[in-house]
Amino acid sequence: MRNKFILSFWQWLLLLALFLSAMYATETLVKHEQQYARGQQYKHEITSAGQLRALLESELNIPLYLTLGLTAHVQAVGGNISGTEIQMLLPELVHQARHIRNIGVAPGNTLSYIYPLKGNEKAVGLHYPDITEQWPAIAAIIAQREARLVGPIDLIQGGQAFIYRLPVFIGIDNYWGIISTVVDIDSVWSLLEK
16 A cells, blocks of 8 residues: 555656656746737837827927928018018917927028027027037038038027027029028927927
8 A cells, every 4th residue: 555655766757757848838838928018018108109209290390390491481482581570480480399498591591580589599690600519510401502410509698409400592593592491409308309
C-alpha cells in the first residue's frame, strides 16, 4: 500500500516537465499580452499625435491664409496701398485667428505697419537687413520667392514666436516687400497641452 503513493522517478520527471511546460506557456501568454498592450498604446499615441498634428496645422494655416489674402490685395492694387487702408485691414485680419500676435507689413524691407501696435512698438521701423541673425533666412525667402514659417524666433519686442513671412512681388520681377504674421507660440503650446 505504501508503494501506491510513492511516485516513481518517471512520474516525478513527468510532473516536472508538466510544471515547466505550464510555466513556459504562462510566460509566453504574459509576453504576448504585454506586446498586445504595447501595440494598443502605440496605436493610441499615433492617433493622438495625428490629431495634434492636424490641430496644429489647422491653427497655423488660418494665419497663413490671412497673410496670403493681404498679399493678394497688395498685389491687386499694384503695391499702392495707403497707411489708412492697411490700418483698416490689419485689425480685421488679426481678429479672425486666435493665435496671431501681430501682422506686419514691410514695404522695401522696413516694417512700417504693424497691428496691434500695443506691445509691438519696438518692431515698428525695423529694417530687416539690420537683423543680422535673421537676414540670411529672410534674403533666402526673397530670392526663392516662397513663403516660409520659421521659428521659434526671439522677437525684438520680446518673447518668442513662429513667423510666417511672405515676399510680395508686383508683376513678375518687381520685389515690393514682406508681409509677416507672427504666431503667438505660448498660445499654440497651451492649446496643444489641453
